[in-house]
Amino acid sequence: MSEPPSRTPTWDEIEAFLAIDGWREVRSGGHVFFEKVLPSAEILRSHRSHAGSKTMSQGRFGAILAHQLKVSRAEFWEALRSRRPVRRPSPAVEPPPPSIPVWVAEVLEKELRLSPEEIGRLAPDEARRMAEEAWSKPRARSAEEVDG
Numbered sequence: 001m002s003e004p005p006s007r008t009p010t011w012d013e014i015e016a017f018l019a020i021d022g023w024r025e026v027r028s029g030g031h032v033f034f035e036k037v038l039p040s041a042e043i044l045r046s047h048r049s050h051a052g053s054k055t056m057s058q059g060r061f062g063a064i065l066a067h068q069l070k071v072s073r074a075e076f077w078e079a080l081r082s083r084r085p086v087r088r089p090s091p092a093v094e095p096p097p098p099s100i101p102v103w104v105a106e107v108l109e110k111e112l113r114l115s116p117e118e119i120g121r122l123a124p125d126e127a128r129r130m131a132e133e134a135w136s137k138p139r140a141r142s143a144e145e146v147d148g
Contacts, residue, residue: 008055008056009055009076010053011048011055011056016080017079018034018046018048020079020083020084020085021036021086022036022085023046024036031047031048031049032047033045033046034048044070045068071086100119100124100128105119107130107131107134108122108127111135112131112134
């Protein structure tokens, strides 16, 4: 399989994918609506704009792939290139790796004085534990607070 393009498709390319992948048109109006019944009996639904030569944002394309077409970016472009439908079930899209919540990173940086590089090397669970430990220790009072 070749490397998928980094660009987003036109609406005409979306419709070409739907035709190659065996979708059927169910109605037309402001948009053209399509359905595909998978072997599992799951029904996928999608639609395309009449603005055939226009493209879409990366975010919209990603959402269409994940929620309507249920294929990867590589599978989409490979179907267009090869003119063959996508094999189903398609492997699930990999979830992003766990990340450190912003509030935890702020505690580690501001209170524990860790650098962004040091924070980046921590596992999310370890980072959270360190932040919670920092918050559970009594804080030293400043001279202003003591003289108050």
